Structures are given as C-alpha cells and as structure tokens.
Amino acid sequence: MATDALNEDADHLYGLAPEEFTAARNARVREVKPDDRELAARIQELRKPSPAAFLVNQLVRRKSDEIDDLLDLGVELREAQGKGDGRQLNRLARERRGLIGELLDTASAIAEEFDRDASRAVLDEVEQTLAAGTVDEPAGDALRSGRLMRGLQAVGFDPVDLDGAVAGEPMAASARPKRERRGAEAATKADERAATEESEREAREHAKARAEFKVREARARAEEADKELRAATEQADAAEGRLEELRDEREELSARLDEVRREITEAERRARTTERDRGRAEKAAEQAHEELDDATAKRG
Template identity: 50%
Template structure:
C-alpha cells in the first residue's frame, strides 16, 4: 500500500503547481471503486509549498548537485562529532557556497518551467537545503522528492519533519551514496568521540552552572544595593527624628523651668491674697465697731 501511494505521490509531486490539485483529485477518483483507502490517502495529499516544489524539482532534475550537498552535510556531522573546529569552519564555508549555488540552480529550473521563485521563496529553498545537511532524516526528506513544506534547522536540534513529507514511510526512490571521505570509525575512534562528547557535555553543564551562579550573584548584588539605599534612607530619617527629639527635650526643660517659676509666683500671690483678705476683714470689723459706737 505504501509503495503504491509513494509511486502515485511521486507522479503528482513531479507536476507543475497549477496541475497538482486537479491531477490529485482525478487520481483519487480513479481508486474510489477499487481501493477506497488508497483513494482517501491520495485525496489527502497536500499541495507542496512553492519552496518545497522547487526542492522536489532539484531532487528529480539535479540529483548529483543535491547528492554532493548531502554528502557535505555528512562530513559536517562527522566533524561535529569529532569536535574538529577547523574542519567545521572549512566545511561551513563550502556549505554556504553549495547551498547558494544549488538554490540558484533550482530557481533556474523553476523559471524554465514558467514558475520563477520570489526572493522569499528562494530564501526558504536555501533554508531547506541547509536543513538537509543537519541530520540524516532531513536529508532523506529532501531527497525523497515528496516534500510538502520548507524545512528549517535550529542550532543542533533535529529538524522538525512533522507533516513535512507527503508519504513519510515511503521507500527511497534511490539509494543514498555514502561519502568516501568518511570511512567507518574504529572502536578506539568511537571511544574517543564518546569521551569528547561527554567532556563537551560536562563543560556545557559547568558553563550553565557558572552562568546561573553569576546570575544569582548579580541578583544578590542588586538586593544588597537596594538594602544599602534603604539603610541610608532610614539613617537619614533617624537623624531627623533625633534632632526633633533634642528640640522637644529642650522645649520640655524650658516648660518645666517656667512651671517652677509659675509655682513660686502663685505661692507669693496666694500669700498676698490671704494677707489682703485678713487686712480687709480687720478693716471691716473696725468700721462696723465705729458705727455701733455712734
């Protein structure tokens, strides 16, 4: 079933974009009475995006150019495994040149068929070709000629191939050639590669720990700075309050002094009042006595 679907898909994905939908529907209709499942699978095939169509065109029409690029990707992955920085720099430059040249070749093929790609589409073609050098699964997807959408490689992560190939389980239309530049590794070489990978992972882990510690230190420094500012503010506030306290204490002493003076004055006034009252009483008694004698 997969072989039959793959063969029909390759036929459809080899058509020009304007012909795809009608041809797909017609082929699905053909199998409606003889193979309902296959008819549904054909009818579910999605029209390739403009960039995917150009890459599919390269897979069919420029097999050697695409194979050279994919072998370059194998060499880059091997250099990455061996942590060969010099080889990676050299191969990276070669890949940029090869991707640009193959994308231009695809643009020329598409233009000759009356579908020149826009700059945006050509950019997606280049992204897809570069992604094909990132891992074997992406290389197989690109070389299948059944690509539905453009691919994108992000760092060293596996390329996302979800819904990227019309028939994911389709057998390869041709066998990939193995690059003669990458002979099988001996057990010793493989052990060295594993040790280098482990050392790299440990170094990356320690670097992440160091970055986290640096970030934590920076956060603590910011907290310390905020606390220092708060302390300065509180010290200034305490200084103001102490000054107010000294002023209030001075005023209290003055009040106590005035209160003491007032108490003494009151005693004197009270004595004077009592003396005046006594003298007034005596004067009144004398006056009353004189009136009675008269």
Template identity: 45%
Template structure:
C-alpha cells in the same frame, strides 16, 4: 528501501508522480487520480485525496531532486560528512566545511531559481530563501536529508539547532531512512581522522567544489540571459511608450477632425435650410411673375 505495505507502495507511487507536477497542476491531477483508483481501492483513493499541495519552496526542492540530483546529493553528502566528522577535525577544517556548505547551498538555491524559470513557474527571492533554508536543514540532520531525497516534500524545512521538525513535511508513504546508520557512525568516539578518512573528505570537498563551479556557471549563464531579456524588455517598453505617445497624438488629431466634421455638418444643415427657403421664395416669385404677365396680357 521501498515501503513493504502494498498500500504504502501504491501511495508512494501516486505521490511521486503528483509531486513532480507544477503546483498549479497538482490539485486537479490529484483529484483525477483519486477518482481513477476509487473503483478498485477506496482506501487508497481517500489517502490520495489527503495529499496536500506543496508550498512553492517545497515544490522547487522536489524538482531539484528530480532535475539536479547530482548537485542535491553533493549538498547532502557534504552535510553527512560534516555530521560524521564533528569532533574529528580541528576548527580550521570545520570552518572550511562550513564555508563549503554555505557556498554549495547558495549556488544550488540560485540554480533552483533558474530551474523554476525553466519549468515555467518562476519564483521570488523569499521562496529561494526557503529553498536554501531547507537544504541547510537537510545538511544538518540525516532524517531531513532522507525527507528531501523522497522528492515529496509538502513544506519547507527549518533546522532549530540540530533538530528539524519533519511532522507533516513529507507526503505519501513512509520515508526511507538512512538515519540509523548515519547516527551510529556519528556517535562513535571522537578521534583524529585516518588517512583514508582525510582522503575521503578531500574527495568530497573537490566534488563539492566542482558542483559549486557548475552551479555558478549556470547561474552566470542565467544572469546573462536575464540581462539580455531585461535589455530587450527595456527596448520593448520604450517602443511601447513611443507607440502609446503616437496613438495619443492620433487620438487627439482624430478628435480635432471629428469636431471639424461636426461643425461642417452643422454648417451644411444651416445652408441646406437656407437653400430650401430660397428655393421656395424663388418658386413663389416665379408664380407671382407668371400672374403679373397674365394680367398684363389682358390689358393689351
């Protein structure tokens, strides 16, 4: 349900657009948007300027909501199912739900890493751990699930027991909430699941399994692509090392040749000076010879 207040609606729209951007694009885009609306609505401009740049994990969860909505909804639906059926299923069924949750979250966190690469903002493992932590929190709490669905998270979420602290976690207008209806269903008296409920649970499990399979297939493809790139990178590194070694050899050869040229220049200068002295001596000797010939001629 969109916010009723026009200011909240406008802020929601601005935040939705801004939190679709990469973190390194966020601040400049936010300031530019605030400046654009300032002439018409100074209060809206001020609230836009207050929007905080998302953490890497929050940004990536926001992008999962935008680019992998089916997988995200599968996670959140399985979490809702687990909350609603708490006390209705036996330990074996609950353990199976727990395994489904862990597999789905792990696969989606891995998919998040591939998505970050695809969007040009690769992240490290600690960020993916925070993504998984946020998804787990959204599965354990309906309000946290609603916060994730907005695509406007500012920080990662963490479940402490069954509680999730959502203070300052979502930017923009109020978070549309499905929590009251979900909590109302969860508060019903425990009972054994009906045939319809069991069928619904089985359908949810199958959907989760398909989603896991799809995410794992993408993860395998991403891993294969990564291995191929690693191999190419190793080849490039070897080629670079070979070229660097060749360059070092050529540098050494160049220094040797330059040393020989310098020695040759010194020898040339020395020989030039000796030649100039010899030329002067030859000229003086020629003058002496001319004078001697003239003296001889006078005696004859």
C-alpha cells in the same frame, strides 16, 4: 504494498507544476477508489507543495548528484561536530554554502521555466530547506524523497521538525549509498558515462510515467463526462416524455372546453325558449281565469 503505491503516486504528483497538482491528484483518487478506498483516501490527503517545496522537489529530480553531494556533506559536518573539529567544520560549511548557492541559481532558472516568481522569500526558504537536509539523517531522507509539501527549517543541530513536511514515506537512509563528492577523487569516465545513461533512462521513465498518468487522468475525465452525459440524456428524455403527456392533456382539455362551451350555449338557448313559453302560458292561464270568472258571473 499500499505504501509503495502511495509513494509511486506521490513521486509523480510532486514532480508536477503546482497548478497541475490538484486536478491530477483528484483524478487519481477517482481512478483508485473503486479498487482501494484506503489508498484513495491517503492520496486525497496529499497537499499541494508550497512554492519553495516545489522548487526543492524539482532540484532533487534534476540535480540528484548535487543533492547527494549536499547530503554527504551533512554526514561529514555531523561527524566534525561530534569530534569538535572547528577547522573541519569551517571548511565544510564553506563548501556547503557554495553548493547551496549553485543549487539556488538552478532553482531560480526552474522558477523562470515554469513562469513563476522566485521571490527572495521563496529562495530563502529553499536555502533553509537545503541546509536543513544536512542537519540529520531523517531531514536528509525527507529532502531526498522529492516529495516535500513544505519547506524545512533547522535550529542549530537540533532534529528538524518533519511533521506534515513529507508526502508518503521518506526514503530510508540505508537505501542511498554513500558516494564520492565533488572535490574528492574524480570518478572514472566509464562511471560518468554510466551515470549519464542512468540519468537519461530515469528521465525517459519519468516522462513515460507522466504520459501514462496523463492518459489515465484523461480516461477518468472522459468516463466521468460520459456518465454525466448519460444522466443528462435520461433526464432530457424524461422531460420530453412529460412534455408530450402535458401536450396531449392540453389537447383533451381544449376539446372538452369546446364541448362544454357548446353545451352552455345550447342550455342558454333552451332556457330562453322555456322562459318565453312560460310567459305565454302565464298569459293564457290568466286569460282563462278571467273568462271563467265572467262565465260564473253571468250564470249567477
């Protein structure tokens, strides 16, 4: 389905560093467009995540257990709010602050790892986004998707505005099974080992998917470069052919110019000779008329 394909591409793109995002997205658009123009258009609409959204998306990928703990806390907070249980609300709110504080420390470390400036404003937006994810289920699903384009903000327990916040479709709430939080009864060692193995498997799959995506991206760039090279070669060949034609034409014109110059020289020589002959003829005619006049006078 198109939505599944979009989410798959979005999962990869929003796991990248922001400076890698645009080039990777455009390469994927070029790859998909010949076969699925609708999917290519939807991928093109994906926007680079804000600095805070990038850090939250990384937390989802690296600290999925802690994020699930936070979302489960949100469920309990909403239940306590509905019951009007002030004591429970205070206890859960303290626990939420502690968990968010730990996640903020991780976010700062991630920012340093990517050589980015984790300013106070960015970390405040990360904190607001994590807190907003506990306010209602849609916000929690948006947070858990790991495909945030911008941060989230909650106003009390009102529904969180998600317009333009999530790339693709958020994970349905029912798709995330409820899990035991830290502070509840500890999981068995077998479960812990299974969770570790699953996390490692997911990390390997993510690394493999990223490597395959980079191969596709590099292949698309190479094909585009080959196409540009072929076009440039054709243009160069055409230009070389035209240059040869002009050189031949120049040689023909040069030869014709030499011939015209010789013809001009010959015509000028003939003109000078003719002019001399005409002058002599005029003198001869004049002399003949004089002789005629003399003969006529003597006869009379």
